[in-house]
Every structure is written in structure tokens, then in C-alpha cells.
Amino acid sequence: MQLSDFPVTPVERSRVGDVDFESPGFGRIFSDHMFSMDFRNGAWVEPRIHPYAPLELEPGVAMLHYGQTVFDGYKAFRGADGDARIFRPERNAQRLHDSCLRLCIPIMPADELREILLNATRELIRLDHAWLPTARGQSLYVRPLIIATESTLEVRAATDYRFMVMTSPVGAYFGDQLDGIALKVEDRYTRAATVGGLGAAKTAANYAASLLPGAESRAEGFDQVLWLDGNEHRYVEEVGAMNIFFKIDGTVVTPPLGGSILPGVVRDSTLTLLADWGVPVDERRIEIGEVVDAFHAGTLEEVFGAGTAAVICPVASIGYRGEVYRVAAPPPGELTRMLYDELSGIQYGEREDRHGWVMRVPLPDGA
């Protein structure tokens, strides 16, 4: 048997009839089936699809104590023609692979991982096609996860792992997001070390570090944290689950990938579209002081986040050291809107997929 060929144990009774597709939330409900495979005795074995079910783990497993775990996330959309469209999953496969290397997880070569992950995703979507929402704005979120499952309290890379893929019908991440969100610049806590840390890996520790600052910013009335570099709290890094872009005096500025921020798939897609459209872009370090100066000069034209959960999310205001700075025009700005319309149009199969970003999965209940 090929590793990318796997047996399927179907559910006895689907739970899809119990789902409130009006307001699915984000990652609160999981579809009937999931994929699993294990690493033991030095090899990845037993790929399989089976009913979504609780895990049985010893309390001593390494992941629970030392956080040896990685995940990723991408979405499948139901197009007007009824087919599912998965947005650039091969990028997520590569990032999952790279995250494993940083977390010392003995992952298979990147091309094998891609084949297994994409096959598992296709199979899950075919099997659970009734879970793929039909409403515009909704989608099926795909969450691969790898955890260390060896029971040991020794601080070292574990010998055993489980690789899982689950899917979840989701709505828009920030409700009526085109109104714009409020960011709080975090100048006390740090998300990830500037050099040599975990920032570029999609791993639990980065998100654990963000919880307290996130809760504090929400208590102050903000939606998300805008992270600064971990050395000086001076240069802008990224948002909680998005990469950040500023349009200042006609040029779009975004921080470069340098190991401390997540290399976002939507970030990359945004940069490609901006290049296609001939919009001036500067991928460079940007000080928070420069953003404040642009606000005072009236040149802070648009600010937006880019990420799988929200696609393109306009930022209405930025809070920094007790002051609130609003972008010049009411959000969404023109460029923000164009990017949102283009990316979501490609994702739902309404606009031409010129870069071959979409992986199409024909569905039994498609048109």
C-alpha cells in the first residue's frame, strides 16, 4: 500500500443534520471524518480516515508538557458550480514541513508530505461534502496537526507522533469584517524572538504567548494585537493571525520574512496581486513611529491584515501608548476592497485563477 492510499472507516450516522450553518463560528464544530497516521519505530505508518473522535493519550505524553506540536490551516470553498476549491494547500504542506523541522519532528520529505496531505484533504472533502457550507463568506477550514505522543518527561524530541487532519465548517472570522478592526500595538509582551526563535513556525508556543496580551487588548476594547519585534518593541511584525500591510502615500509596505513572523500564504498571494496590478510595494522593516508619523502627515491611507481566517481584513484604527490613530478613509479602503474581492472571487471560482492557486475537487452533490 502507498502511504497516500488509505483505508476509510465511515461514520455510522452523520452529525451534519445537527449543525447550525447559520452561525458556525470558527473551529467550534468538526466534520464527521478525520485523517490520522502515526510515527513509530522510525517510520510513518497506518494512514487512515475514520470518524472524528476523542484521542486517548497518556497524561505523560511529551506534547502535553513541552509543546512539541505543529499545525497549519487552509480553507476549501464551495464554488457557484458546486465544486470545492482549496486555496494553495501545497504552500501549507510546505510550511507544515518546515514547522516540523524547527520543532524537531521527524517529518517525511516535503513532496511526500504534500502528496499525503493533499490526498487526505481531497478524500475528507469528498466524504464530508455535506459539511462544506454553501453560503458566501463561509468555508470548510482544514486543520492538519502533528503532536508528540511518546510518554516521557525527558526534555528531548519524542520518538512517537500522530499526524491528524480535521475539517470544520466556519463563518467569517471577524463578523462584519469590512468595517475594519481595531488593533492595539503591543509594546510590553513579545510574540516571538527576533532571531533564532519559533516565530516562523506554526506551533502552539507562539499562540500561547499571545493569549494574555490578546485578552488584555480585548479588555481595552481592541480586536487584535499588532506585534512589534522582540528586541526593541520598535519594528512592526504581524497581527494575531494575519500578516500586516500599510498603504502609505501610495506605496504598500509590509514587514519582510525574517524568521520571526509567519510566512503567510495570503501575504504571498497579496504581494503577487499587487505586483500584477503595478502597485508599488516595499517589503521592509517598518517602525511603529513611521506609522504614527504617516498618520500625522495624513498619508496613512489604508491598513489591512492578510490571512486565511479573514482573507483580507481592513484595519480601522491602531492604538499605541494611549493614543488611537485612525486610517485616513473609512474602511475598507479602495485597495483593501480590490484585494478582498479578487482573492475571495478566486477562492469561490468567480474570478479567473491566473496563477493556478486553486485545487479543485469535484463533489458528488455539485452542479
Ligand SMILES: Cc1ncc(COP(=O)(O)O)c(C=O)c1O
Ligand atoms: C501568526 C500568524 N500570522 C499570519 C498568519 C497568516 O497566514 P496565512 O495567510 O497562511 O493564513 C496566520 C494564520 O495562519 C498566523 O497565525
